[in-house]
Amino acid sequence: MSSNTTQITEDAIHATTLAWMQDRGVDLDEVAALVLYLQRDFYPDLTPEECRNHVDHVLTKREVQNAILTGIQLDRLAEEKKMDDPLLDMILRDESLYGIDEILATSILNVYGSIGMTNYGYIDRVKPGILSRLDNKSSGKIHTFLDDLVGAVAASAASRLSHNRKMEQERGAGQTTETGS
Amino acid sequence: MSSNTTQITEDAIHATTLAWMQDRGVDLDEVAALVLYLQRDFYPDLTPEECRNHVDHVLTKREVQNAILTGIQLDRLAEEKKMDDPLLDMILRDESLYGIDEILATSILNVYGSIGMTNYGYIDRVKPGILSRLDNKSSGKIHTFLDDLVGAVAASAASRLSHNRKMEQERGAGQTTETGS
Amino acid sequence: MSSNTTQITEDAIHATTLAWMQDRGVDLDEVAALVLYLQRDFYPDLTPEECRNHVDHVLTKREVQNAILTGIQLDRLAEEKKMDDPLLDMILRDESLYGIDEILATSILNVYGSIGMTNYGYIDRVKPGILSRLDNKSSGKIHTFLDDLVGAVAASAASRLSHNRKMEQERGAGQTTETGS
């Protein structure tokens, strides 16, 4: 890190992150559905709207945007074969000993503390909803990074939800105050 | 970190780690069973002995020992109520927003790269075998840290197994060469 | 993690974190001075008050509080010799191969992204101001965890400051809008 000059605004980085996700086939309501899948047993009154709200907030964080932009760029460059072997081969095959996709996912999870790790690991293995579709190689699309990033966003949104629910509970059922993160 | 004098040998630290685990009710064959649970679908010829071998190797690493000794000490001090609130209460209840147990578990996983994180998250949620017993609060024992540490050791052993299997495969089926880590 | 019942409020956890830090000799203005030390070359107009504001915000995060409470508890229990060897010996000597203090520090840094790691490592080695005092063993006090935690809080506050400054810059010099984290 060295330059501090501002050339691209934070708002533009946020907007591009959302655009790239959509362009790669990610519907944020499907990400919210993963949050609901993870948390409905703990909060029976949970709605898709509340889940979606937390997904939207997670995506405003710069560290989350950095990971998503870098991962999607790598997926696309691999798809277009604009990389060199052996890295290209590892990413195309989602090779089992290549774990940089999990590293980028962890950088998302860490922003919301360690409690999201279990949820991330669980849905990454069970692959409900959108994660199953992204993992399907038959489309010709390469989503080696994207499936892990989407799982991490959902797990982080679940962590944020837990934090907020606890705060609300303490402040009384009538209010829906949010913590700032 | 500052002092470099050697007062306690590495061998003694290793031996104490194994003794403390046994004392808290962890049978290493049960940890090996978790590795088998995680990996048997990928390697049909996998035996409990091979899994146990990897568990034993993971436990020789100093970072792993540091995390286990610290976590078990915290469990015991909480059990004996030799801590102060609100920390005591958080650990006794395994409170959902207290994630230092997952933090220590991650320090184990990281030694074997990021590929163990998914396996860790999965068994932490599904809780097969010994993990279910450790999670059971009815015994009066506090295992807030230990269940996460055991899951992390199993997931790390699974990662080590995958690395070694790939090396063996490359070197020909007749040899069972090991990588050093 | 399992129980979701609320027994201790988030406000009480926050207040206890501040009280424990003060009780162990940490003046938050000294932590703010570390932030100023790290950032004054980049922002010539930076004041101690602005730095202190970011330190205060970092300390409202639950993950940060979890790490501080756990670390200070371990320091105190070691000081009172209420731990067992070899862990007691490692913590009393701040042994060079025992890195759980750095692990807890990292859990603080991660909340504000990876950009704080360099600042943390730098002040942990150079030990300006309060860090030098905490590192001094002659007092009879054990601060094996606390010095790393204080360094991590300062480095995290520096990261938060950088994020906010960039946002302010984009929105025009007159406003001092804050991002929420």
Add this chain to the structure above:
Amino acid sequence: MSSNTTQITEDAIHATTLAWMQDRGVDLDEVAALVLYLQRDFYPDLTPEECRNHVDHVLTKREVQNAILTGIQLDRLAEEKKMDDPLLDMILRDESLYGIDEILATSILNVYGSIGMTNYGYIDRVKPGILSRLDNKSSGKIHTFLDDLVGAVAASAASRLSHNRKMEQERGAGQTTETGS
């Protein structure tokens, strides 16, 4: 991660990592010089050869190779402008809020435990030797990732050195036994 078939050997991945580093101007003796810079105060008898030996061992680890190959690929693609904005702009400018370079560096450090983090942060800020050259933008080369990766390899080699020295010390000065990692 899904496919387990072996197409590219581990030896080929190792060899490519070394070739890519050399191609980007990294002389491993200069990396060894960073290790000497970090550790000579603690071990007055330390030689460049012993440091180089540890650098070489760190580079045999798959997680380290994954991070280096990915980072160098990103540097090269940015240099050739084969990326899209705003990511391209962030990497070209080594933008201060873009921390994926530090994330990849951390994935290297973690393999050798948390004790390398301080050393990494220190040399990343002080920039001795090769790190100063890589950080120099006047060459037209983009080393946004490479400088952090080289610093992380040096800090990891310093950690490995500390572990090995402690083992040797315990086993008697005459032997130079190595631990396996």
